Structure formats: C-alpha cells, structure tokens
Amino acid sequence: MTLIDKTMNELNASSSNSGTPKAKRRRRIRPDQVGLYGLLIVAALSALFPLLWMLSGSLQSLTELLSNESFLPASPQWSNYLTAWTEGQLGTYLRNSIIYSGSAVIGILLVSSLAGYALARLEFAGKGVFTFIILAVMIIPAPAMFLAQYKLLISLGLTNNPVGYILILITSGIPMSTLIMRSFFISQPRDLEEAAALDGAGPVRVFWSVILPLARPGLAAVAVIQGLGAWNEYLMALVLFDDNDLMPIQRGLTAFTSADTPQQQILLAATTISIVPVVIFYLLAQRHIVKGIGAGAIK
Known part of the structure; x- marks a missing residue:
C-alpha cells in the first residue's frame, strides 16, 4: 500500500469514527432561543409560500385563479400541465x-x-x-x-x-x-x-x-x-x-x-x-x- 493510500484511508477512518452515532440527550430550547426559532420559521414559511401558491394556482381554472376566493383548488385541473407541455x-x-x-x-x-x-x-x-x-x-x-x-x-x-x-x-x-x-x-x-x-x-x-x-x-x-x-x-x-x-x-x-x-x-x-x-x-x-x-x- 502506498503512502498516499495509507493517508487517505486514515483520513476516511477518522472521519467515519467521528461520525459514529452516540447516545443523544434531548436538548431543551432555552427561552432566549424561542425568538430566533420563531424568526427562522417565519422566514421558511415566507420562502415556501410563493412555491405553494404556484403549485395551487397551476391546478386551478383561470376563473378560479382570478377570483382569488380560495387558496386551494376546488377541483384540481391536471390538464393544465398537459396543455403547458404541448402548447x-x-x-x-x-x-x-x-x-x-x-x-x-x-x-x-x-x-x-x-x-x-x-x-x-x-x-x-x-x-x-x-x-x-x-x-x-x-x-x-x-x-x-x-x-x-x-x-x-x-x-x-x-x-x-x-x-x-x-x-x-x-x-x-x-x-x-x-x-x-x-x-x-x-x-x-x-x-x-x-x-x-x-x-x-x-x-x-x-x-x-x-x-x-x-x-x-x-x-x-x-x-x-x-x-x-x-x-x-x-x-x-x-x-x-x-x-x-x-x-x-x-x-x-x-x-x-x-x-x-x-x-x-x-x-x-x-x-x-x-x-x-x-x-x-x-x-x-x-x-x-x-x-x-x-x-x-x-x-
């Protein structure tokens, strides 16, 4: 075995050992972390909302989409995807x-x-x-x-x-x-x-x-x-x-x-x-x- 192979094997072994699962204790959220997690949740929802709106709108009819009465489609229009693909x-x-x-x-x-x-x-x-x-x-x-x-x-x-x-x-x-x-x-x-x-x-x-x-x-x-x-x-x-x-x-x-x-x-x-x-x-x-x-x- 060459020196380079030995070195690479030692590096892989050390990284695998460091990743060995250990008994994890349940971490408690400190009061000062509540606000941080709240902001992160709001940021995540803000990033996901446009994607969810796009998915919902893609399954609505034009009349339903323009009326803006409901976020979810009343009757999913899967044909919209076929029309988009062909036309x-x-x-x-x-x-x-x-x-x-x-x-x-x-x-x-x-x-x-x-x-x-x-x-x-x-x-x-x-x-x-x-x-x-x-x-x-x-x-x-x-x-x-x-x-x-x-x-x-x-x-x-x-x-x-x-x-x-x-x-x-x-x-x-x-x-x-x-x-x-x-x-x-x-x-x-x-x-x-x-x-x-x-x-x-x-x-x-x-x-x-x-x-x-x-x-x-x-x-x-x-x-x-x-x-x-x-x-x-x-x-x-x-x-x-x-x-x-x-x-x-x-x-x-x-x-x-x-x-x-x-x-x-x-x-x-x-x-x-x-x-x-x-x-x-x-x-x-x-x-x-x-x-x-x-x-x-x-x-």
Whole structure:
C-alpha cells in the first residue's frame, strides 16, 4: 500500500469514527432561543409560500385563479400541465436547457478547478494581476458584454449555434467559480499533497486523486450556483438564436404571457415543470452546498 493510500484511508477512518452515532440527550430550547426559532420559521414559511401558491394556482381554472376566493383548488385541473407541455413545446425547450446547463457546468467546473488550484498553490509571475483581472471582469454587467460576445461569435461562425451559446455560459461563470475554488483550495491543508509527492505522485495525480476528492463541497457549490445561472439565462439566447427550436426553457414560458389571451394558470403549470430539474439537482447536492459556500466565503 502506498503512502498516499495509507493517508487517505486514515483520513476516511477518522472521519467515519467521528461520525459514529452516540447516545443523544434531548436538548431543551432555552427561552432566549424561542425568538430566533420563531424568526427562522417565519422566514421558511415566507420562502415556501410563493412555491405553494404556484403549485395551487397551476391546478386551478383561470376563473378560479382570478377570483382569488380560495387558496386551494376546488377541483384540481391536471390538464393544465398537459396543455403547458404541448402548447409550450416544453419538451424541446427542456431538453435544450438541460444540455446547455449541463455542458456549461461541466466546462466551468473543469476550468475553474484547474485555475483555482493554480492560484491557490502555484507561484508564478503576474499571479496578483491575474487575480485582479478576474475581479474586474466580475464587476462588468453581463448585458454590457453582449455586443462584444456577439461580434466574437460572428467572427467564429458560431451565431445561432448551441456551441457558441454554451461557450458564452462557460466564460460568464468562470471568474466567480475560479475565486470560489481558489478560496476552497487555500483552506485545505497541504499534508496530503506533500505525502502524495513523497510517494512519487506527479502534479496531475495529486490534483486528480487527492485535491478533487477533498474539493467536492466546493465543486457542488459552484455547480449549483452556475447551474442556476445557466438555467435562468434568456437574454443572450434571445440575442444569439434565430431558430426557435434552439431556445432554452424560458422561451416556452413566454408562450403563455400574451395580454390578449391570458393563461396564467397554464403559465404557472409551465413554470412548475421548468423548476423540477433544478429542484432535483439541488436535492442531490444540498449536503455539500452550505459547506462549500461557507469555505469559499470565509477563507
């Protein structure tokens, strides 16, 4: 067994031992905590209410929704979801958004993890200037760069092309993600890296076998943040795409926003469908999110 394998096994054993369940005593809520828990409950209900209202409205008829007589639907209209799926072409748009967001997240994770590790561990000329440039790019609003990005895609022949749109999503998410990963790598001890180097592992092996497994919380946090940003992006798609079949999921939602034929209940049903993949992804990565964001924000 190599030194790196022994070190990793000892780390896993210590973490598993620390997580061994012990006899838990029932904790009493102190009087000074009642107000805090009350505020947290109110905040949680405030965050959940719009979601519950959207689910309820998506199952109501238009007359019932506009009358606002009851929060719960008297007779659930499940056909609203079928109408939203067919008339809004949500199948095509949902597939496009999954491809765009998934590709963008993979590209952002690959580039930002390598760049963040280089800024955290390597010493090279212009390191401070490079970090300053990343911060400066983050200050520029995304719409302000649309013209330059569009002209660049024209010169590359990537207008009305999914590849060009995915590249825009990747480049837009790299600056923030790089700084998050840099902060996360700085917070990690160098002991395992030194042990791997003594064992004969090269920089690539150290990064792939030691650093990335420890960086899973940071990677999950970056994936959620940038995944949400890519999923909700619509302005650049509106500028870039001429073909309606290449549009993301937000294009399907606009089919039910006409003032002449209001279909608010169908719009709510389509919105509910559009957030399902995001909710599933968030639930799968939630145990890493808080730890990753905290490490990136504090260190």
